[in-house]
Amino acid sequence: MTKIRSGATRSTPFFFFLLLIAGAAACSAPQAASTPQPPPAPTTVSVAPTSASAAPTSASVAPTAAATATSAQPKPASGGTLIYANSQKARSDSMDPATQSGLPAGQAVWLLYNQLVYFDPQKGAMPQLATSWEVSPDGKSYTFRLRTDVKFHDGTPLDAAAVKFSLERTVRPELKGQQAANYLQAIYVSTDVLDASTVRVNIKNSSTAFLYQMSRQIFGIVSPTAVNQLGDAKFALNPVGSGPYKFKELVSGDHVTLVRNPDYKWGPAAFINSGPAYPDQFIFRYLPEITTRLAALQTGEVNFIEDVPLQDVAGLEKDPRFKIYKKAPAGLSEAIQLNIKKAPTSELAVRQAIEFAINKEQINKAVFFGYSTPTYSLLGSPDMLGYDASIGESLYKFDQAQARQILDKAGWTLGTDGLRRKGDQVLKLQFITDTTSQVEELVQAQLREVGMQVELTRLDPAGAATAWKKGEHNLTLGSGGIQGRSNPDAEIISTAYTCSQVGTFNTSQYCDEAFDKQILAAVAIQDNAQRAAAYKELQKAILSQALSVPIVQYTKIWASTSKIQGVNLFDPGGVYIRLNGAWVQP
Amino acid sequence: MRQFLIRRVPVTLLVLLGVTLGAFIMLHLAPGDPVLLLVGENTQSGTDSAEAIQQIRARLGLDEPLPIQYLRFIGGVLHGDLGQSIFQRRPVLNIIIDQFPHTAQLALAAILIAAVVGMTAGILAARAYNSWFDSLTMAAALFGVSMPGFWLGLMLILLFAVGLGWLPTSGQGTLWHLILPATTLGLGHGAILARLTRSSMLEVLHQEYMTTARGKGLRESAVLLRHGLRNAAIPVITIIGLQFGHMLAGAFVIEIVFARQGLGNILVTAILNRDFPVAQGTILFTAFFYVLTNLLVDLAYSILDPRVRYGG
Numbered sequence: 001m002t003k004i005r006s007g008a009t010r011s012t013p014f015f016f017f018l019l020l021i022a023g024a025a026a027c028s029a030p031q032a033a034s035t036p037q038p039p040p041a042p043t044t045v046s047v048a049p050t051s052a053s054a055a056p057t058s059a060s061v062a063p064t065a066a067a068t069a070t071s072a073q074p075k076p077a078s079g080g081t082l083i084y085a086n087s088q089k090a091r092s093d094s095m096d097p098a099t100q101s102g103l104p105a106g107q108a109v110w111l112l113y114n115q116l117v118y119f120d121p122q123k124g125a126m127p128q129l130a131t132s133w134e135v136s137p138d139g140k141s142y143t144f145r146l147r148t149d150v151k152f153h154d155g156t157p158l159d160a161a162a163v164k165f166s167l168e169r170t171v172r173p174e175l176k177g178q179q180a181a182n183y184l185q186a187i188y189v190s191t192d193v194l195d196a197s198t199v200r201v202n203i204k205n206s207s208t209a210f211l212y213q214m215s216r217q218i219f220g221i222v223s224p225t226a227v228n229q230l231g232d233a234k235f236a237l238n239p240v241g242s243g244p245y246k247f248k249e250l251v252s253g254d255h256v257t258l259v260r261n262p263d264y265k266w267g268p269a270a271f272i273n274s275g276p277a278y279p280d281q282f283i284f285r286y287l288p289e290i291t292t293r294l295a296a297l298q299t300g301e302v303n304f305i306e307d308v309p310l311q312d313v314a315g316l317e318k319d320p321r322f323k324i325y326k327k328a329p330a331g332l333s334e335a336i337q338l339n340i341k342k343a344p345t346s347e348l349a350v351r352q353a354i355e356f357a358i359n360k361e362q363i364n365k366a367v368f369f370g371y372s373t374p375t376y377s378l379l380g381s382p383d384m385l386g387y388d389a390s391i392g393e394s395l396y397k398f399d400q401a402q403a404r405q406i407l408d409k410a411g412w413t414l415g416t417d418g419l420r421r422k423g424d425q426v427l428k429l430q431f432i433t434d435t436t437s438q439v440e441e442l443v444q445a446q447l448r449e450v451g452m453q454v455e456l457t458r459l460d461p462a463g464a465a466t467a468w469k470k471g472e473h474n475l476t477l478g479s480g481g482i483q484g485r486s487n488p489d490a491e492i493i494s495t496a497y498t499c500s501q502v503g504t505f506n507t508s509q510y511c512d513e514a515f516d517k518q519i520l521a522a523v524a525i526q527d528n529a530q531r532a533a534a535y536k537e538l539q540k541a542i543l544s545q546a547l548s549v550p551i552v553q554y555t556k557i558w559a560s561t562s563k564i565q566g567v568n569l570f571d572p573g574g575v576y577i578r579l580n581g582a583w584v585q586p
Numbered sequence: 587m588r589q590f591l592i593r594r595v596p597v598t599l600l601v602l603l604g605v606t607l608g609a610f611i612m613l614h615l616a617p618g619d620p621v622l623l624l625v626g627e628n629t630q631s632g633t634d635s636a637e638a639i640q641q642i643r644a645r646l647g648l649d650e651p652l653p654i655q656y657l658r659f660i661g662g663v664l665h666g667d668l669g670q671s672i673f674q675r676r677p678v679l680n681i682i683i684d685q686f687p688h689t690a691q692l693a694l695a696a697i698l699i700a701a702v703v704g705m706t707a708g709i710l711a712a713r714a715y716n717s718w719f720d721s722l723t724m725a726a727a728l729f730g731v732s733m734p735g736f737w738l739g740l741m742l743i744l745l746f747a748v749g750l751g752w753l754p755t756s757g758q759g760t761l762w763h764l765i766l767p768a769t770t771l772g773l774g775h776g777a778i779l780a781r782l783t784r785s786s787m788l789e790v791l792h793q794e795y796m797t798t799a800r801g802k803g804l805r806e807s808a809v810l811l812r813h814g815l816r817n818a819a820i821p822v823i824t825i826i827g828l829q830f831g832h833m834l835a836g837a838f839v840i841e842i843v844f845a846r847q848g849l850g851n852i853l854v855t856a857i858l859n860r861d862f863p864v865a866q867g868t869i870l871f872t873a874f875f876y877v878l879t880n881l882l883v884d885l886a887y888s889i890l891d892p893r894v895r896y897g898g
Contacts, residue, residue, distance in 0.1 A: 089855070091623075091673035091674070091855075091859060091861075092673050092674050092675065093674060093676075094674075094675070099675065101673065173641075174645070176638055176641050176642060176645070177621075177624045177625055177638060177641075177642045182625075182638065233675070233676075236675075251847070252681075252684055252685075252847065253685070253847040253851060253852070254757065254758065254845070254846075254847050255757075285757070285845070286845060287756055287845045288842050288845060289740075289842050289843045289844075289845065291740050291743070291744075292740070292743060292755055292756050292843055292844065292845060295743050295744065295747055295748045295755040295756075296755045296756055298748050299747050299748055299751060299754070299755055301754055301755055301756070301757070459617075459618075460618065460857075460858040460859075461618075461623055461858055461859060462618030462619060462620055462622070462623055462858065462859055462860040463616065463617050463618040465618070465619060465622035465623055466617045466618050466619050466622060467617065469619070469622055500636070503636065503639075504622065504625055504639075
């Protein structure tokens with residue numbers, strides 16, 4: 001939910017640290033944070049992945065052991081424990097795909113269950129539980145042929161009936177408000193079991209987003225036997241799926257422990273390891289404090305962390321005991337949304353002036369330490385269908401003079417105090433956010449340079465959501481939480497700009513029924529090239545209205561000890577790192 | 587004693603009722619709607635969010651007038667039911683029961699450290715009044731009071747976990763996991779106790795009965811502890827009681843830094859997300875413990891000081 005996970009919030013005054021050490025006289029001065037206990041330098045050469053600061057596109061992220069002499073990949077070994085430290089806590093502990101609520105339970109859900117398909121941002125839907133599928137000519141029926149060798153963790157077979165069972169329990173009215181229900185309830189008609197391994201899902205209207213949705217962790221197939229035995233509430237805390245790991249233990253707010261599923265052999269080849277997982281155990285720990293998280297990696301208490309403190313990334317990259325992984329998750333870019341219902345951003349000229357006045361490069365350097373990518377695109381990753389940064393760049397290349405000119409022309413004249421006025425009304429903007437990044441302050445300063453006064457209000461998530469719903473903001477960072485959501489399909493645009501989302505995700509409050517229809521039509525196009533063209537048209541419409549100012553394609557950064565091998569960042573969105581093939585070098 | 591309790595119990599109940607009302611009003615006055623978060627987190631294209639919001643609000647009973655919601659909450663409490671978490675979909679009481687042992691463990695360990703360190707330092711400083719030791723101890727205490735727990739915790743992690751490798755950085759389970767967070771939480775409170783014990787002892791040390799005790803030929807340690815500390819202890823015990831109550835709810839920052847489970851952690855998360863039942867339930871529960879601790883402190887007076895008698 002937190003959108004910008006800038007690592008810059010940590011303050012580690014080493015001066016005081018040294019003082020403290022001096023105070024604890026007896027101990028022979030340990031060499032600060034960079035030299036902890038754990039194991040001697042590893043034998044394998046494994047170099048930090050290559051996506052250097054210049055252009056960390058998601059294409060270049062897989063860790064490549066190329067840069068140094070020996071690049072012979074060691075052979076995967078079974079055993080050991082992979083301990084992954086999460087930075088965020090889910091609002092719910094549920095590991096039932098139908099009711100799970102984000103990280104870290106959601107991450108366990110990826111490993112506990114399988115979906116009908118998986119999603120490759122470039123190739124689209126790929127076979128997982130379904131070996132193949134057909135779409136009816138009207139686009140409203142999907143017939144999936146299932147693998148016949150898949151067994152749930154409780155030994156029961158995963159068949160067409162289990163698929164029907166899983167989808168039907170998702171659309172129950174009492175689950176309204178849950179991720180899976182919110183999508184499927186709107187579009188679901190019925191599921192027909194054609195035979196034990198063939199199942200047909202009927203939906204209300206043709207939508208290419210359907211296959212992508214079926215690839216999400218919220219549509220993992222559950223064991224009907226287990227659900228019927230345990231009941232929903234118990235099942236959520238004792239999940240039974242068909243994934244590479246089985247559930248072992250959950251300690252709320254502390255950790256989730258999974259153990260290897262020895263029978264697993266139905267993983268897609270693209271997941272690096274299609275057989276049983278290598279580590280004996282997989283533990284997700286919750287370590288919210290960024291400094292503690294890094295410390296736990298340095299002491300070896302965990303061997304994988306997410307959201308590394310940005311100021312420590314360069315140091316870790318040079319340290320042979322650690323590896324760094326970077327990836328820009330697919331979805332929407334980090335952007336400022338402009339509210340068109342509230343003056344003065346109701347004025348197109350003001351919105352366009354803001355577009356020209358934002359210096360993305362400066363924000364990326366100052367807040368993201370240059371690890372993210374400044375962007376003019378609404379889409380967060382170049383992998384996404386319909387990605388085209390030139391749309392925004394040709395419209396609003398950073399130019400303060402241009403911004404001033406537009407404002408002058410629109411009658412906002414510059415006063416002696418450096419602020420612009422129309423009559424006696426000052427050009428004042430309300431900036432309401434729920435993040436703790438420093439993006440806001442930079443935006444405030446940059447807009448001030450062209451004569452706009454920005455009043456910044458930071459609220460907690462619930463307070464901010466209410467303020468946005470009431471439309472009290474002119475600007476907000478992100479769009480009610482979807483920024484951090486992975487969705488490799490540009491369909492995500494629709495979530496932020498349709499009439500039905502005004503008051504929630506649609507923080508620019510833009511509502512145009514013709515545009516709604518244009519979105520639906522675009523999503524329904526089955527041909528990729530044509531759909532890409534349609535998505536570009538949508539982006540052009542949004543940007544020419546100046547509803548959103550893209551700032552950066554946010555790069556998420558992970559670190560592991562160098563003993564961790566086989567990590568695959570290829571994944572829908574990349575927020576969930578794909579760890580099916582990961583193994584711990586003994 | 588019995589009469590004292592008979593008088594205290596109704597007052598205690600009134601205090602708790604006041605706490606529930608205060609918490610309820612403040613939570614609901616703060617702008618923020620959990621349903622928007624629920625929907626905001628989950629909405630996909632093609633759904634009508636206004637309709638979804640309406641239905642969820644009705645399901646959670648949030649569409650009713652506030653007085654009705656409050657009475658419903660109180661009615662539940664009287665039946666031992668604190669309601670269901672909006673986000674967790676679990677009974678609030680279960681969540682509290684899960685988390686409380688962690689908080690209690692941390693608070694107990696911390697108060698032990700605070701009391702031992704603080705009172706020892708205070709007694710020694712009072713005895714060596716105006717010496718270099720006194721100044722040094724009080725300077726250290728001032729430092730301890732002023733140091734933010736957050737910062738101290740991180741420094742201890744860097745020193746003892748990363749630097750020396752003696753203790754784990756975070757988590758829970760063993761005694762080793764408890765040392766750093768309990769020290770972090772305990773030192774600040776210990777510093778307050780040190781200053782308080784010192785001044786309280788100084789007052790007592792000049793009393794004539796101290797001279798009498800020494801005159802009887804008692805050992806110095808016995809003089810200090812049996813005659814000195816026992817008389818100086820009442821304000822100190824009061825503060826320890828308050829501190830303990832404070833730790834139950836106030837350990838949030840420590841819990842975050844050391845990634846510990848606990849009531850502070852769930853309370854702050856609940857407030858941020860406006861998970862009303864969890865926030866209300868946790869506040870009521872902590873208030874209950876706070877009141878209980880205070881009651882025990884009051885009772886402890888009569889044991890420490892026979893002149894204090896309840897009843898009559």
